[in-house]
Amino acid sequence: MSNFIEILAILGLYFGLVLAGELTFELPDNARNCFYELIDKGVKCTLEFQVITGGNYDVDLEINAPSGQVLYKDQKKQYDSFTWTTDQKGEFKFCFSNEFSTFTHKMVYFDFQVGEERPIQPPEGGGHVTALTQLETSAVTIHEALKVIIDYQTHHRLREAQGRGFAEDLNSRVQLWSIGVAIIILIIGVGQVLALRSFFTEKKKPPL
Numbered sequence: 001m002s003n004f005i006e007i008l009a010i011l012g013l014y015f016g017l018v019l020a021g022e023l024t025f026e027l028p029d030n031a032r033n034c035f036y037e038l039i040d041k042g043v044k045c046t047l048e049f050q051v052i053t054g055g056n057y058d059v060d061l062e063i064n065a066p067s068g069q070v071l072y073k074d075q076k077k078q079y080d081s082f083t084w085t086t087d088q089k090g091e092f093k094f095c096f097s098n099e100f101s102t103f104t105h106k107m108v109y110f111d112f113q114v115g116e117e118r119p120i121q122p123p124e125g126g127g128h129v130t131a132l133t134q135l136e137t138s139a140v141t142i143h144e145a146l147k148v149i150i151d152y153q154t155h156h157r158l159r160e161a162q163g164r165g166f167a168e169d170l171n172s173r174v175q176l177w178s179i180g181v182a183i184i185i186l187i188i189g190v191g192q193v194l195a196l197r198s199f200f201t202e203k204k205k206p207p208l
Contacts, residue, residue, distance in 0.1 A: 022154070024052070024161075027059060027098045027106040034095040039114055041089040046113045047072075049096070050079035050158055053165030054106035060097035066090025076100070107165070109158055 027033055039045060051057040061080070063072040065088060072082045072094075086092070098106050 022109070022111045024107065024109045027054075027096055027108050029101045029103050029105060030099055032095055032097040032099055034093055035112075036091050036093050037112065037114065038091050039086050039089070041086055043114060044083065044085045044116050045092075046081065046083045047094060047110060048079075048081040049077075049108060049110035052107040052109055052158060052161045053169075055101055055104035057106075057162075059106055059108055060100070061094065062097070063092070063094040065092060107161070111154070 023035075025033065047063065049059075049061065051059055056076075057078045058076040060075045061072065061077060062070060063082065063084075065071055065086075067088060067090075071084055074080065094112075096108055096110075098104075
């Protein structure tokens with residue numbers, strides 16, 4: 001039981017070294033959503049994003065430093081990843097824009113990671129026994145396996161959401177097309193019936 005508690009404590013320390021946030025949000029048409037994060041100087045940051053549903057699956061992204069410097073700017077991207085190291089301390093801003101779209105809403109997912117994972121430090125004093133080394137190795141192995149699992153889960157959730165959005169959009173378009181075809185067939189049928197009736201209708205002769 002004590003070994004299990006130690007593993008949980010080491011994993012908690014290992015996960016606590018990195019600040020990370022994931023968010024999925026709706027970006028309306030002609031809209032611009034911005035997010036802010038206070039970051040120290042000399043910290044490595046990574047921002048990954050992907051458009052899940054809506055239109056051509058593209059958005060504009062701009063990342064600004066506290067001084068107003070543009071660190072990253074690109075237009076109509078479906079997905080991308082940007083990594084940089086901060087050269088100043090302050091509030092960093094990254095904005096997603098759908099201002100180029102007039103009627104299409106977008107669903108956007110992003111993962112923002114601040115800092116790098118550091119290896120577990122051995123205890124002070126030098127008393128590094130074999131049992132503790134095995135415990136650290138098990139904790140690191142579990143952590144790496146959990147990271148792979150989380151990445152796979154996130155990937156499959158995004159693919160599932162994107163596929164569902166595409167299927168629903170395709171279904172609505174097929175329904176509209178079917179309704180249009182049914183209306184055209186009905187109009188053509190009525191027109192053919194009226195044309196045939198005109199062929200067999202006896203025209204009255206005018207009186208002499």
